[in-house]
Each structure stands twice: as structure tokens, then as C-alpha cells.
Amino acid sequence: MKQTIWLIALMFLSFTSLAQEKIIVQGTFPNIFIQHKVAPSETLYSIGRLYNFSASQLARQNNMQENDVLSVYKILKIPLNKNNFTQDGQSGENEVLIPLHHIVLQGETLFRISQNFGKIRIDFLREWNDLNNDVIKTDQRIVIGHLKVDKKNASIVAERIINENSKNNVTAQQENTDEQPTKKQEVKQTETKVTEEETTPIPITNGNDDEGFFVSNYIVNNENLAIKTGTAATFKSTSGWTDRKYYVLINDIAPGTIVRLTADNNRSICAKVLGALPEMKENKNLLLRVSNAGAAVLGISEKNFPVKVSYPK
Numbered sequence: 001m002k003q004t005i006w007l008i009a010l011m012f013l014s015f016t017s018l019a020q021e022k023i024i025v026q027g028t029f030p031n032i033f034i035q036h037k038v039a040p041s042e043t044l045y046s047i048g049r050l051y052n053f054s055a056s057q058l059a060r061q062n063n064m065q066e067n068d069v070l071s072v073y074k075i076l077k078i079p080l081n082k083n084n085f086t087q088d089g090q091s092g093e094n095e096v097l098i099p100l101h102h103i104v105l106q107g108e109t110l111f112r113i114s115q116n117f118g119k120i121r122i123d124f125l126r127e128w129n130d131l132n133n134d135v136i137k138t139d140q141r142i143v144i145g146h147l148k149v150d151k152k153n154a155s156i157v158a159e160r161i162i163n164e165n166s167k168n169n170v171t172a173q174q175e176n177t178d179e180q181p182t183k184k185q186e187v188k189q190t191e192t193k194v195t196e197e198e199t200t201p202i203p204i205t206n207g208n209d210d211e212g213f214f215v216s217n218y219i220v221n222n223e224n225l226a227i228k229t230g231t232a233a234t235f236k237s238t239s240g241w242t243d244r245k246y247y248v249l250i251n252d253i254a255p256g257t258i259v260r261l262t263a264d265n266n267r268s269i270c271a272k273v274l275g276a277l278p279e280m281k282e283n284k285n286l287l288l289r290v291s292n293a294g295a296a297v298l299g300i301s302e303k304n305f306p307v308k309v310s311y312p313k
Helices: 002-020 044-050 055-061 110-116 122-128 151-160 164-177 213-217 292-297
Strands: 026-028 031-037 075-079 095-103 141-150 225-235 246-250 258-263 268-275 288-291 305-312
Touching (some): 044 151, 055 075, 122 141, 268 292, 288 292, 288 305
Parallel strands (some): 225 288
Antiparallel strands (some): 225 305, 246 288, 258 268
């Protein structure tokens, strides 16, 4: 009973916050969308389940491949259609409705907004926005429909959907994460992708004892260290080239764990676990994938290479 009350309270707080931090619809009807901030270990499959979309549909919307690995803080477009969007205020038994807003442009009227967003009933617009008449102001936030979310996913969506207050912060974070080296313009700002590397990573000139940004978070206690050895490959990432933040995809180690990777040449880096290896044939015999910047610091140029991983038990 206490657990049920806690869950209800948590959901209430989440959606009270969302009511204050308005979610703005992007695009032009009917091709409208909202945005989702990727969290560690999320995939197109898990995100698709939150919004009633298949991984292939989300991949097409975001110019990606279905099995691409998502970089943390990446912003994904979530299309709005009959699967997850309603303009009649009706929800299913296990659904909650999250209001979605349009920012009133200069000269727009309530009638014009109604027409521009699929001929919404004017009385619905008045009801959703507590309007006593049809007078609206430039820059006013007007509810034009609702996102339909399964109750069990409500708190996750509330945390990761982009609203007015989070958008600028996330954009700044993403720009910092995607910063590129001035002398390595060939490292393109693309989504992180689990594919075989077609290009050889360019080694970075670092001291042998520079293991990267996460070295200070690595827990060194030989009695409590677990060690795995196996074959590694790389994945493309814009992170690490300037900020020295290296990432790995590996099974059976919790996301967020800091691990140490050691190559046969005795070079090592400390990297953060993003999540598990996606289930695909390219990963069948792999222990892990490391971001290409990390592989460069290890002095690796081969497509596949042996590696030792040490991490806290």
C-alpha cells in the first residue's frame, strides 16, 4: 500500500513539474514532433516503447540505422501521430495525458491555430487553456493536444522529454560533448554508431600515464577487482577527442561503472560503461566496444584487438 501511494505521489510530482515546464511542439502539422534526451543504456527499441513507436520508425525519423548505439544526451525527434498523440482529450484506461504546447506567433488567432494543427475544436482549445474568450497574446503558450503515455512509463518520460527549461541546458551539454578537435576535422558530428570501423583511429599525443578524464573516479583496490579478457572493437563517437572522456559498451557491468582497459602494448585508459552491447551479429564474439577516441589513445589501429578489463566487483 505504501509503495502504491509513493508511486502515485511520484507521478503527481512529475506531471506537476511538466505542467510548469511546458513542452513545445516542433515542426509543421502533420509532421510535428517532440524531443527526447537519451539517457545511459537507452536504445531506439527502449525509447520506441515509451512512445509507441518501433525502432525502425524512430531510426527513419532521425536519419539513423535501427541498431545504432545512442550517445548520452543525444536529442531524438519523437513523431506525433495517432499512436501517441490525441486532440480530443481522451485517454485509454492505462494512459496519462501530457499537454503539448504551441507558442503563439504575432498575428495568430485561436481560429488560425485550430486550423494549423488539424482543425482542433475551438471549445477544446478554450477548455485546455482556461480561456473565457478567444483572445490570446503573442508568445502565449497554448495547449494544442496531448501526448499519450502508458502509466508505467510516465515518470521516465517526464524525466527525459525536452521542455522549455531543459532544452537550453541540454543543447549546451550536447555542444560541449560534441566538441571537435581543431586539427581533426575528419571526426564528424554524427550519431554514435555500432558498426565496424572503416577508418583507422588517429592516435592522440598523450603521456603514457594519462588514462583520461574518468581516472580519478576509478576505484583501485586489487582485492575487490574483477578482470575480464577478450576481443574488443570500436564504435564511432565524437566524445573523447578533446575532453578525454572515453566510453565502452559491455555486458554484465552496470552502466556508469568506471573500468580500466589495458591493451597488449600495456597502454591503458579509464572509461565509463554506457550500457550493454546491442544484440547483433557483429557483436557475437566481442567482449566490448570502446569509443574510437579511446582506441586511439590505446594505440590501436586494428579492427579487432585483445583487451583486459578491470573493474570493481
